[in-house]
Amino acid sequence: MSVELTVGTRVLLRRVRAEDEGRFLELVEASSELHRPWVALPRSAAEFAAYLARFDQVGAVGMVVCLREGGDMAGMVNINEIVRGSYQRGVLGYAAFLPHAGRGYMSEGVALAVRYAFDRLGLHRVEADIQPGNAASVRLVERLGFRREGFSPAYIKIDGMWRDHERWALTNEV
Known part of the structure; x- marks a missing residue:
């Protein structure tokens, strides 16, 4: 069974899986200064297991961005808080991994x-x-056409602190 979800020009997107643990944690550690204070990612085997358990493919989908050439993970993307019914929406979380950031x-x-x-x-x-x-x-997000919709003070708790956030969104106009 293929785990690829979709393929682009330079990267492919696939589900994150248990076999990714070692390299994922290594990349998170190498990228910790890049991520701070924006995102807190799993830093241990137990945290990675809990991270994987969140992705039930119904309310949340966890993915990694992999280079088509060589297959290394360039980053991660999650679609969280998926709400169905009249909403049909999800919230993105993403982070780049060094040494692939900025490319x-x-x-x-x-x-x-x-x-x-x-x-x-x-x-x-x-x-x-x-x-x-x-x-x-x-x-x-600006490159991808998202629009800024608002500002929420003390919106999300990251690394033990409530942090302000801007809210950005993109809708499918099909």
Whole structure:
């Protein structure tokens, strides 16, 4: 059974799996300064197991962005808090991994995740909550056509602190 969800020009998107644990944790450790204070990712085997357990393919989907050449993980993308019924929406979470950050892989990977959300999951709306000051993340969603919809103080608890977030969204107008 193929785990690929969708393939782009330079990257492919596939489900994160238990076999990814070692390399995933290694990349998270190498990228810790890049991620701080924007995102807190699993840093131990127990945290990785809990992370995987969240992805039931109904309320949340966990994916990794992999280079087509060589297969290394360039980052991760999640579609969380999937709500059906009249909402048909999900919330994106994503992070690049060093040494692959800053090369456009995540722009392509997040775009693939958005297409997957719209075309395969049937969602109408994809949201991204971004901390003010995370210029790289803002540039990424702007490139993909997201619009800024608002500001929420003390919105998400990351690394033990309640952090402000801008709310960005993209809708499928098909």
